[in-house]
C-alpha cells in the first residue's frame with residue numbers, strides 16, 4: 119500500500135482512507151493503494167466489511183487531470199485505466215461502503231459506483247463532469263451510472279456534467295443513505311448493518327426498454343447541440359450511455375473506452391483542460407508572495423446603482439457580504455433597487471432561488487443618497503458614469519470618508535487607474551475592479567493594478583474575486599486594460615469587413631459558427647453602440663492622421679441607432695428583442711462604401727474569421743509583451759469568462775498556438791500588405807513564430 123491510501127480498523131470494519139491533498143485525485147499510487155487495501159481486507163479474516171473514505175476536504179474529485187496531458191503528449195504510456203481496481207472492489211466478497219463528503223467527481227464517482235453501497239454527508243455532491251474537460255467518463259461511469267440511477271439521470275449527468283446534491287443523489291439511487299453528523303461513524307454503522315455485497319454492474323433493472331429510452335437520447339442530443347454548441351464530448355457521452363442500454367456490461371465498457379480515447383486526443387479536450395488549469399493559474403501572481411496579508415472584507419459599499427452598480431451589489435450580497443448602495447437621487451436609487459428586485463424575482467420564478475433567500479439578499483442592501491455608513495465599509499466600489507472628471511471627484515470624496523485601511527475600487531472600463539488614484543491621498547489602496555455586465559452573472563473580474571496598488575490590496579482583491587464566485591485576473595493599467603483593449607481591434611475589423619463587402623449577418627454568423635457566444639456586431643447592439651462611440655470621440659485626438667478608421671458604427675450612432683436599447687443598431691429589433699435585418703442599415707453601408715469608393719467584393723467566412731480573430735491575437739501579443747497581461751493564459755481566461763470565447767477553442771492565444779504561430783504570423787503579414795499599418799505584426803508574435811515557439815513555451 120502507498121502513503122496515499124491507508125487501512126485502519128474499527129472492530130471488524132476496515133477503514134480505507136485516501137489521502138492525496140488537495141482533492142484526493144486518483145494520481146499514480148492512489149488506485150494501487152485502494153487495490154492493495156481491498157486485498158488486505160479480503161485476506162483478513164477478522165474484518166467483515168470495509169468503508170472507503172477520503173481524508174481532508176473531499177472524497178476523490180476524479181482522475182488526476184495532469185496525467186492526461188502527459189499521455190496525449192506521448193510523455194507517458196496510456197494505461198488500462200481504473201477498471202481492474204474497480205472490478206476488485208466490486209468483486210470483493212466483503213461489502214464495501216463508500217462514504218462521500220465534498221465532491222465525488224469523475225473517476226471519484228466511478229470508484230464510488232463500484233463500491234457496493236454509498237452513504238453521503240448532506241452537503242456532498244456527486245457528478246460526472248468529464249465533458250467539461252472535453253472527455254467522457256472513462257472508468258465505466260457511462261455503464262454503471264444508468265444501472266444505478268436510471269438512463270435519464272445518467273444521460274443528464276454524463277452529457278452536461280453538472281453536479282448533483284446529496285438529496286437528489288439519494289432520490290435517484292446513487293446514494294443509499296444520507297448521514298447527518300459524523301460521516302465516518304455513520305458509514306461504519308451502515309457497514310455493520312449490511313449483510314452482503316451488491317454489484318452495481320449486475321443491477322440492470324433501471325436500463326429499461328430500447329423504445330422507451332429513444333426519446334431520452336433524442337432530447338438530450340438536441341439539448342446538447344443547443345446548450346453546448348460546437349462541443350463533441352457531450353454527444354459522445356450520450357452515445358456511451360446509449361451503449362449501456364444495448365450492449366452487455368463488458369462490451370459497454372469497451373465501447374466507452376474507445377470513445378474516451380478518441381475524446382482524450384481531441385483538440386477540444388486539450389483546449390478545455392487548458393481552460394480548467396488556466397482558471398486556476400490566473401490566481402497565482404508572480405512576485406506576490408503567497409503569505410501576503412489579505413484584509414478581511416465584512417462590509418462593502420457601492421456608489422452608483424446603475425447597470426453595473428446594481429449588479430455589483432448583487433454579487434456582494436449573493437456572497438453574504440452586506441452592501442451600502444449610494445445614488446445621486448431618490449429617483450435613481452428607486453430605479454436601481456427595482457432592477458435588483460426584478461432580477462431576484464426572475465430567479466425566484468424560474469426556481470433558481472427560494473423566496474426566502476431572495477428576501478434575505480435584498481435585506482443585505484442598505485440604499486442611501488448619502489455616504490452614511492460608508493465609513494464602516496472594508497471596500498468601496500465606484501460605479502458612477504464613465505468620465506475622468508467625475509471619477510476623480512468621487513475618489514476625492516471616498517478618500518475622505520473611507521476608513522484609512524479600506525480598499526477603494528473603480529469599475530471603470532477604460533480610464534487610467536493611476537490618474538483616478540491621484541485624486542486621493544492614498545493611491546496604494548486604489549485598484550480597478552472591472553466587472554462585466556451583468557455583474558451578478560458574468561464570471562470575469564479584471565483586477566487592474568495601479569502603479570501604487572499595494573500587495574495587500576492586490577492579494578485581497580484576488581481572494582475576494584473567488585468569494586464573489588468570480589475568476590479574478592490581474593491586469594496592468596492601460597486604456598481598456600486587457601479585455602476591452604483587445605476587443606477594440608476585434609470589433610473594428612468586423613466593421614472594416616462590412617465596409618469591404620460582407621453583410622453584418624455574414625460576419626456574426628461566421629463568428630457564431632466558430633463558437634463565439636455572439637457575433638461582434640450583434641454584441642455591440644447588445645452592449646450599446648453609443649458606449650464605444652463616446653469613447654472614440656473622447657480619444658479622437660489621439661488617432662494618427664491617415665490611419666484607416668471604421669465609419670459605419672459612428673453613422674449608426676449619429677442616427678440614434680444605439681443597438682437593442684433603441685430597437686435599432688446593426689439590426690432592428692422587435693419588442694421581444696428578436697433580431698432582424700434592416701434595409702436601412704444596407705443603405706447606410708452603401709453610402710459609406712460609396713464615400714470610401716469601395717467596390718464591394720465577396721468575402722469568404724474563412725477570411726472573416728481569420729481577420730477578426732487574428733486582430734485579437736496580434737493585440738494580445740502586444741499586451742503580453744508590454745506586461746499588461748501576465749501570461750498568455752490570462753488573456754485566454756479573460757476571453758473565455760468575459761467575452762464568450764468558446765472553451766473548446768481554449769481562448770484566442772491558445773487557438774492561435776493550435777493553428778501554429780508561424781501560420782498566424784504569415785497571415786497577419788499578408789493582411790499588413792493588403793490593409794496597411796493597423797496590421798503590423800506584434801514583435802513578440804514575430805519572434806515566437808520565427809523561433810517556432812508557442813506563447814507560454
Ligand code: 3HC
Pocket residue numbers: 140141143179180181182183184221223224225226228247248251254255256257259395398399
Ligand atoms: N486532477 C488534478 N488536479 C486537480 C484536480 C484533478 N482532478 N481537481 C482539482 N485539482 C487541483 C487544482 O488544479 C488546484 O490546484 P492548484 O491549487 O495548484 O491551483 C487544486 O487541485 C484545488 O482545486 P480548486 O482550486 O478547483 O479547489 P476547489 O475546492 O475550488 O474545487 C473541485 C474542488 C470541485 C474538486 C474542483 O477542483 C474540480 O472541479 N476539479 C475537477 C473535477 C473533475 O473534473 N473531475 C473529473 C476528472 S476526469 C476523470 O475523472 C476521468 C475519469 O472518468 C476516468
Ligand code: NAI
Pocket residue numbers: 421422423424425426427444445446450501502503504505512529530531532552553554555645
Ligand atoms: P449607468 O449609467 O447605468 O449607471 C451609472 C450610475 O451612476 C447612474 O445611476 C448615476 O445616477 C450614478 N451616479 C452618477 N454620479 C454619481 C455619484 N456622484 N454618486 C453616486 N452615483 C452616481 O452606467 P453603468 O453602465 O453602470 O457604468 C458605470 C461604470 O461601469 C462606468 O465607469 C462604466 O464604464 C463601467 N462599466 C460598464 C459596463 C457596462 O457594460 N455597462 C461594463 C463594465 C464597466
